[in-house]
Amino acid sequence: MTPSENPVRQMPRRIALKWLAAAAAGMALAGRLDLAMAQVPTKSGKPIGTDPVLNKDYKPGELWPLLMSPAQRRAAAALADLIIPPEEGGLKPSQLAVHEFIDEWISSPYDQTAKDRPVILAGLDFLDAEAQQRHQAVFAELNAAQQGGIADAICGATPATPAYRPQVRFFDRFRHLAAGGYYTTPQGMLELGYVGNRPTATFDGPTPEALKHLGLA
Amino acid sequence: MPLISEKELKASYDVIIVGSGAGGGQSAYTLTMNGVKVLLLEAGRNYDPLTETAMFQTPSAAPLRGISLEDKPFGFYDATVDGGWQVPDEPYTNASTEAENKFWWWRARMLGGRTNHWGRISLRNGPYDFKPYSRDGLGVDWPMSYQDVAPYYDKVEMLIGVYGSNEGLENTPDSSEGCLLPPPKARAGELYIKKHVAKLGIPVIPIHRAILSVKQDADNIPAKLHPGNPRAQGILAEAMRQRAACFWATDCGRGCSIKANYQSTTVHLPPAMATGNLDILPNAMARAVTLDAQGKANGVSFIDKVTGREITAKARVVILAASSAESARILLNSKSAKFPDGLANSSGEVGKNIMDTVGASLGGQVPAFENLPVHNEDGAGDHVYVPWWLYKEQKAGKLDFARGYHIEFATGRRMPNVGVAGPAKPGYGKAFKEDLRRTYGSFIGFSGRGEMIPNKDSFCDLDPSVKDKWGIPVLRFHWKFSEHELKQALHMHQTFARMIEAIGGKVGGKPATDGAKAIKPGGFIIHEVGGAIMGADRKRSVTNQWNQCWDVPNLLINDGAPFCSNADKNPTLTIMALAWRACDHLIEEMRQGNL
Numbered sequence: 001m002t003p004s005e006n007p008v009r010q011m012p013r014r015i016a017l018k019w020l021a022a023a024a025a026g027m028a029l030a031g032r033l034d035l036a037m038a039q040v041p042t043k044s045g046k047p048i049g050t051d052p053v054l055n056k057d058y059k060p061g062e063l064w065p066l067l068m069s070p071a072q073r074r075a076a077a078a079l080a081d082l083i084i085p086p087e088e089g090g091l092k093p094s095q096l097a098v099h100e101f102i103d104e105w106i107s108s109p110y111d112q113t114a115k116d117r118p119v120i121l122a123g124l125d126f127l128d129a130e131a132q133q134r135h136q137a138v139f140a141e142l143n144a145a146q147q148g149g150i151a152d153a154i155c156g157a158t159p160a161t162p163a164y165r166p167q168v169r170f171f172d173r174f175r176h177l178a179a180g181g182y183y184t185t186p187q188g189m190l191e192l193g194y195v196g197n198r199p200t201a202t203f204d205g206p207t208p209e210a211l212k213h214l215g216l217a
Numbered sequence: 218m219p220l221i222s223e224k225e226l227k228a229s230y231d232v233i234i235v236g237s238g239a240g241g242g243q244s245a246y247t248l249t250m251n252g253v254k255v256l257l258l259e260a261g262r263n264y265d266p267l268t269e270t271a272m273f274q275t276p277s278a279a280p281l282r283g284i285s286l287e288d289k290p291f292g293f294y295d296a297t298v299d300g301g302w303q304v305p306d307e308p309y310t311n312a313s314t315e316a317e318n319k320f321w322w323w324r325a326r327m328l329g330g331r332t333n334h335w336g337r338i339s340l341r342n343g344p345y346d347f348k349p350y351s352r353d354g355l356g357v358d359w360p361m362s363y364q365d366v367a368p369y370y371d372k373v374e375m376l377i378g379v380y381g382s383n384e385g386l387e388n389t390p391d392s393s394e395g396c397l398l399p400p401p402k403a404r405a406g407e408l409y410i411k412k413h414v415a416k417l418g419i420p421v422i423p424i425h426r427a428i429l430s431v432k433q434d435a436d437n438i439p440a441k442l443h444p445g446n447p448r449a450q451g452i453l454a455e456a457m458r459q460r461a462a463c464f465w466a467t468d469c470g471r472g473c474s475i476k477a478n479y480q481s482t483t484v485h486l487p488p489a490m491a492t493g494n495l496d497i498l499p500n501a502m503a504r505a506v507t508l509d510a511q512g513k514a515n516g517v518s519f520i521d522k523v524t525g526r527e528i529t530a531k532a533r534v535v536i537l538a539a540s541s542a543e544s545a546r547i548l549l550n551s552k553s554a555k556f557p558d559g560l561a562n563s564s565g566e567v568g569k570n571i572m573d574t575v576g577a578s579l580g581g582q583v584p585a586f587e588n589l590p591v592h593n594e595d596g597a598g599d600h601v602y603v604p605w606w607l608y609k610e611q612k613a614g615k616l617d618f619a620r621g622y623h624i625e626f627a628t629g630r631r632m633p634n635v636g637v638a639g640p641a642k643p644g645y646g647k648a649f650k651e652d653l654r655r656t657y658g659s660f661i662g663f664s665g666r667g668e669m670i671p672n673k674d675s676f677c678d679l680d681p682s683v684k685d686k687w688g689i690p691v692l693r694f695h696w697k698f699s700e701h702e703l704k705q706a707l708h709m710h711q712t713f714a715r716m717i718e719a720i721g722g723k724v725g726g727k728p729a730t731d732g733a734k735a736i737k738p739g740g741f742i743i744h745e746v747g748g749a750i751m752g753a754d755r756k757r758s759v760t761n762q763w764n765q766c767w768d769v770p771n772l773l774i775n776d777g778a779p780f781c782s783n784a785d786k787n788p789t790l791t792i793m794a795l796a797w798r799a800c801d802h803l804i805e806e807m808r809q810g811n812l
Contacts, residue, residue: 048280050288050299051262054271054471057278083645101282110286148646156643175645179653180635184276189633191650192657196595197273197632199464203430203597205402209590214409 045109060097060104067107067117071138072124076102078140079127080178082147087191093182101181102174116173123170219490220263220328220497223521223528227496230256231807233517233532235503235547238330240538240776242481242489243373243793247800249494250449253807256530257486258501258519260539261299261326266333266482270296270472275632282635296333296472296480300325302740306686310693317733320573320677320694321740322542328499329482330540331743332789333472337427337479338599338625339379340786341370343388345608349670349782352612353619355701356670357570357781360753360762363390369794371396375438376453377479377793378460380597381425389604395441398430401465404594406586406628406661407601413720414603419712424602424625427479427790428469433457449492456488466595468632478597498530504689505551505560506535506772512555514772520687534771534803534812538796541778542571542677545748546692548759549679561766566759567749568677568692572783574744575622575667575698576737577706577729579713582640583722586628586659594629594658602626605785618704622667622785624712630658660725663716665709668785671747672699675739696739703732710735746777746788764799771812775799 045064060066068076077094080102086092093099106117127139130150135142139150154160154167155175182188189197211217232248234241237259248255271294276282283293290301299305302321311319325331344363349356367390374396382400383391400423403411411421435457439450460476460483469478476483489495500522507516507529516531537544545568551560559567605621639660641652674697679690707729714728729735752758755767760779766772775796777788806812 047288048286048293050297050301050305052280052289052293054269054294055274057274058280063280084650085646096277101277105281108281110281112286113281113284151645155645172643175649176638177635179638179641179649180282181277183633183637183653184282184635186275186277189275192633192637192654193591194630194633194657195591196593196630197275197466198593199466200593201464203401203463203465203595206405206408206594207590207592210405210592211408213589214405214585216405216408216412 045107047109060100064104064107064109066100066103068103068121068124071128072121073099073103074138074140075124075127076120076174078142078147079124079151079174080182082144082151083175083178084182090187090191093178096182096185096187098178098181098185102177105177116177119170119173120177123167123174126167126170220499223498223501223524223526225496226256226498226528226530227254228531230254230496230530230532232256232534232536232803233258233530234536234538234775235517236260236330236538236540236543236776237328237486237497238332238481238538238540238776239789239792240796241536242329242332242485243796244536244538244775244800245489245495246376246485247797248804249489249492250443250446250452251804252492253494253804255489255495256532257495257497258503258517258530259328259330259497259499260502260522261328261330261499263499264298264328264333264482266296266329266472266476266480267474270474272467272471272474276634284635291334291470294468294471296470297325297331298327300327300331307691308683308685309691310680310683312693312695316738317698318696319738320571320675320696321738322692322694322745323740323743324540324543328497329480329486332479332481334470335789336598336787337469338787339374339377339381339425339427339790340623341390341392341425342366342784342786342791343390345388346782346784346786349620355619357750357752359781360751360758365762366791366794366798367393369798370790372442372797373790373793376442377427377484378429378433379425379427379790380423380430382423384422386420386422386604387608397425398433400424401430401596401600403601404596404629405589406583407626409585410626410628410661410716410720411601414716417715417719418606419603419716420606421601421603424599426597426599428597429460429462429477430597432462433460452488452491456484456491459487460484463597465597469598502687502689503539503547504687505547506537506769508553508555508560508769512769514769520689525687534773534807536773536775537778538775541746541748541776541780542692544774544776544778545677546679548749550690556768561749561759561768561772563768564756564759566757569673570671570747570750570781571675571677571694571745572669572671572747572780573739574742574783574785574787575669575702575705576664576742577709577735578662578664578737579710579717579728580660580662580725581717581722582656582725583659583661583717583720585721586661587655589630589658591630594631596629599625599627616708618701618708620668620670620701620705620785622665622705622709624663624665624709626661626663628661633657661717661722663713665706665713666742666744666785666787667702667705667709669702669783670699671750671782672697677748694739698736698739703736705732706736707732744783744788746780746783749774749778750781751779752781763802764795765802773799773803
């Protein structure tokens with residue numbers, strides 16, 4: 001492998017080091033991930049630039065290639081759907097391409113988002129490895145209770161055991177991105193109770209109910 | 218907007234204006250409406266807010282959900298083109314490597330400049346703000362008073378459209394009858410804060426912003442602004458009718474395709490173009506003001522960024538409105554045998570006295586705002602604010618800093634962004650969703666915007682070696698806040714913590730105990746002014762009160778550079794008022810043959 005073919009070398013050094021540290025920690029503690037995981041995809045794609053077209057819809061993958069493997073993408077879709085279960089009649093986060101946003105995020109040419117890449121990719125690999133270990137299937141194929149069992153071990157609601165501790169960071173970051181991706185879609189905004197971004201002839205101020213809620217009525 | 222190319226330049230103009238933002242736009246408007254033939258040079262590209270603005274796009278339609286990035290520092294949808302604290306191919310330097318001694322210089326390279334994205338906060342300087350030295354012995358007095366400028370504040374407010382109210386508060390001037398548009402109603406959280414900080418003696422009043430809360434009175438305002446000039450009245454009336462009232466949605470920082478807010482590209486330049494007296498040449502990077510044998514300005518040399526060629530355009534009068542620092546740079550780069558230290562610099566004051574606004578912020582979470590009944594709180598950005606309320610205490614020496622600040626704050630159920638999960642409790646599933654729903658809209662942020670006093674350690678000069686892509690020497694900044702600014706920033710943090718506690722909230726993070734930790738870097742608030750201050754004494758100032766350079770009377774500086782002080786009131790409205798006043802004086806001087 002020449003230096004130019006070594007994907008880790010092409011990453012910014014501090015990201016590469018963080019990735020290797022996360023991967024190593026995951027391997028050592030989980031004890032069942034192989035070295036293939038260290039094949040970090042090459043950083044590629046150009047930044048947005050200072051003069052992008054603003055009034056068009058962009059899709060993940062349009063500006064830079066997405067780096068998750070098909071298996072990682074399936075795990076990401078399943079975890080996003082577990083973290084943010086759909087309301088009655090609503091679409092799942094995966095149906096709103098929230099996992100593709102997360103892929104866009106970790107694949108970007110910006111250090112500030114790409115720093116999540118090693119944590120997220122290693123975490124997604126962990127999900128499948130853990131699912132195989134527990135249930136002999138990949139994470140996306142588990143039922144809700146089985147997925148929940150794994151999530152409970154790493155979501156931080158109760159202290160994680162040492163073996164799972166490295167994945168608490170993964171879960172936190174993944175949840176942050178899943179929520180950020182979901183609640184910035186029109187469906188997610190409505191669920192949160194955001195009802196703006198629509199033209200109105202007048203701005204009417206707070207409703208009587210809102211004033212009453214605050215003791216201002 | 219149909220603009221010219223360099224091939225279409227006329228042999229000569231009455232006036233060349235460098236820069237198309239607030240100062241340049243206002244100058245182009247005032248001059249062309251009075252029949253003056255103007256060439257406007259803009260360093261950036263043409264920009265059309267009607268077709269380019271992202272009005273209703275949600276973050277989910279943007280790359281990376283529209284977050285702030287190094288090449289789009291105010292987020293993907295921010296109107297700024299080719300701008301930020303770093304601009305491609307156009308470096309600047311700092312003399313110091315220490316963070317607290319660095320100045321951050323924001324620029325935008327687009328028609329209309331920074332007016333396309335600015336916050337639209339349009340506060341008048343008050344009587345004290347024009348005579349700061351007389352009041353407390355610090356800084357420099359302006360060579361005119363509030364009463365001299367007030368008529369021009371009236372004119373600009375009527376022209377651009379400003380919502381707000383008259384409250385009769387100290388050094389917070391009322392506008393003349395008929396100038397202001399009605400302010401929007403306060404939001405739920407704003408009313409709650411107003412009620413609960415009143416016990417701290419802190420007033421919350423409607424803010425003034427350059428947004429049409431209702432359509433302008435196109436039948437009557439034009440005659441007030443252009444008496445005896447029926448052609449100008451007709452052009453302005455038509456331009457006003459093309460502007461819609463705000464429909465209370467989408468962030469003003471994106472720009473406004475319905476022209477409901479002020480930006481030079483929707484308010485100043487269209488009527489100026491309609492006069493037939495204006496040529497606009499974009500992608501024209503000014504290098505220097507050129508002089509005739511008598512030492513009078515006779516044109517501007519610039520780089521045509523399209524071809525890379527250097528070209529000189531000719532005119533009777535030159536107006537620099539390139540932004541305060543860029544105008545200082547052009548003066549410093551306009552060296553000649555007669556002006557070896559830069560043009561109009563016999564006082565040695567070019568590049569000196571640069572000021573930004575003091576900024577500090579603190580946020581919190583307010584349990585009372587949780588589960589607020591759902592309703593649309595978009596509105597139009599800031600609706601209310603806290604004007605400086607401690608003039609008397611300051612005058613009496615009860616505070617350890619000399620100048621005031623106002624408080625801007627954000628509440629409400631605004632469009633969610635990628636940080637929505639914020640500090641939610643660990644967990645997932647329905648409980649997580651419920652946690653987010655409960656706390657959404659319950660976060661608040663207070664930002665102080667305060668006056669900085671000019672000091673000898675904050676200035677710019679030319680870097681001795683660094684040049685931009687076109688070989689033009691770049692600015693080197695020197696920066697230091699004084700104790701007045703640091704103590705003011707500390708006071709901001711302490712006040713915000715008291716306000717958050719007064720509304721039963723929890724302060725996010727820790728209020729600073731050291732002003733140096735609270736204050737934002739110089740240039741961060743993007744209110745830089747000074748660098749060519751005006752004055753009554755030509756030995757201590759660069760221009761007179763009409764922005765005319767003492768050394769070169771047919772050279773004006775119509776941006777923030779002539780500011781003698783930088784009151785807490787955001788500078789844009791004052792830049793426009795002074796540019797209009799300067800142009801009225803210029804027109805009279807030209808009519809009398811003095812220039």
